[in-house]
Amino acid sequence: xxxxxxxxxxxxxxxxxESPPESPAGGGDDEEGRxxxxxxxxxxxxxxxxxxxxxxxxxxxxxxxxxNKDEDEEEEEENMEAELTKYPTTADPAKMAKMQVILSQxxxxxxxxxxxxRRSAFQKGNMRxxxxxxxxxQKISMPVIIVNCGIAKMFVGELVETARVVMGERNDSGxxxxxxxxxxxxxxxxxxxxxxRSVPRLFR
Amino acid sequence: xxxxxxxxxxxxxxxxxxxSSQAPEKRKPLFQKELQHMMxxxxxxxxxxxxxxxxxxxxxxxxxxxxxxxxxxxxxxxGRLLVDDFLYLIRKDLPKLNxxxxxxxxxEELKQARKAFxxxxxxxxxxx
Numbered sequence: 033x034x035x036x037x038x039x040x041x042x043x044x045x046x047x048x049x050e051s052p053p054e055s056p057a058g059g060g061d062d063e064e065g066r067x068x069x070x071x072x073x074x075x076x077x078x079x080x081x082x083x084x085x086x087x088x089x090x091x092x093x094x095x096x097x098x099x100n101k102d103e104d105e106e107e108e109e110e111n112m113e114a115e116l117t118k119y120p121t122t123a124d125p126a127k128m129a130k131m132q133v134i135l136s137q138x139x140x141x142x143x144x145x146x147x148x149x150r151r152s153a154f155q156k157g158n159m160r161x162x163x164x165x166x167x168x169x170q171k172i173s174m175p176v177i178i179v180n181c182g183i184a185k186m187f188v189g190e191l192v193e194t195a196r197v198v199m200g201e202r203n204d205s206g207x208x209x210x211x212x213x214x215x216x217x218x219x220x221x222x223x224x225x226x227x228x229r230s231v232p233r234l235f236r
Numbered sequence: 237x238x239x240x241x242x243x244x245x246x247x248x249x250x251x252x253x254x255x256s257s258q259a260p261e262k263r264k265p266l267f268q269k270e271l272q273h274m275m276x277x278x279x280x281x282x283x284x285x286x287x288x289x290x291x292x293x294x295x296x297x298x299x300x301x302x303x304x305x306x307x308x309x310x311x312x313x314x315g316r317l318l319v320d321d322f323l324y325l326i327r328k329d330l331p332k333l334n335x336x337x338x339x340x341x342x343x344e345e346l347k348q349a350r351k352a353f354x355x356x357x358x359x360x361x362x363x364x
Contacts, residue, residue, distance in 0.1 A: 149277030158266045162297065166304045167317060175319040175340055182339045183303070183322070184296050185274060186332050191292060192278035207281040210291045217295055225329060227302040 154181040190225065191216050267293050 138146065156177050163172045163180060194216035195208045204212070220226050271293055275284045307321035319340070326332045 145277055147277075148273045152270055152274035152277050154267055154270055159300075162266060162300060163304060166301050167308055169317070172317075173319070175343065176317065176322065178339050178343055179319055179322050179336045180300055180304070182335050183326060183332050184300055186335060187299055188271065188274050188292060188296060189278045191295065192275050192280055196279045207283070207285045208275070208279075208288050209285060210287050213288060213291050213295070226299060227306055227325065229302055229305075 152185070154184055156181060159184070187225075190220060194219055265290070265293060267296065271296075 135143075135146075159177050159181050160172050163177065164170060191213060192208065195212040198212045198215045198219075199205070199208065202212075217226070221228075268289055271289050272284055275289065275292065276282055280288070303322065303325060306325055308317055310321045310324060311317040323333065323336060326336065
């Protein structure tokens, strides 16, 4: 566990120090039609690390507002559980400024792709069904679903990006074909990013 | 006449056999629409090929399944399946780990915000 202190204290401390090391890859979620409060934290999610794609900071202004609201409200609360939390890096104004600059220079095509990247997400309902089927238990807690959605999205990102690399090596162009995905999957397996089954899958 | 009843069971058993071997393959597409947008966001074309999407979905389902199995193995040692099991499994993969931490922090913030919102509402109504 990283923080054993109150998230509120951690938040104050981390605000003053440098934002935590950037993760080179990350996915972002934003679901359309969400309440503003919900949107704020969702949007700051995206700023963790974006794989070769710059992050969006237009929304981080909303995030900052939402966060200040939270801080004021948190001050009144006394019982805060220690959580495995990291204060979101979107509070960093330097990063926000950088993002604004990058975003302003996007072409329309880039912007639409970026928007897809941020907004796309796995549906929690479907993920819950899948997890229930796998575990055989009825109750899957929310954090588990959320974490799985996030991990799966990043995995898709790795697959697609590696597939693009493969296409580049073969000098292919156009939409990604299954053969590229298969090669990309094979490479990811070699890198150890895919969990290996202890028992090989016999029947499909 | 006698052939048809004989043929019928064999054909039905054949189709049953074919059906049972095909049934696991014919998974209802769980994530197709979202996957299309996601793949576009990550670098594919605006409209990815359907076979590519199907393959990616298969791979992702298998990935989540395997990951969850492993997490369960760890989890059963202490009794329940917890988020920490998943976090342990992806500990080596820093981007994913950081992303998950952020997501969990977000969820926590959301919870606090909602709780505080309800508290404020109560305060307002009690003032009246």
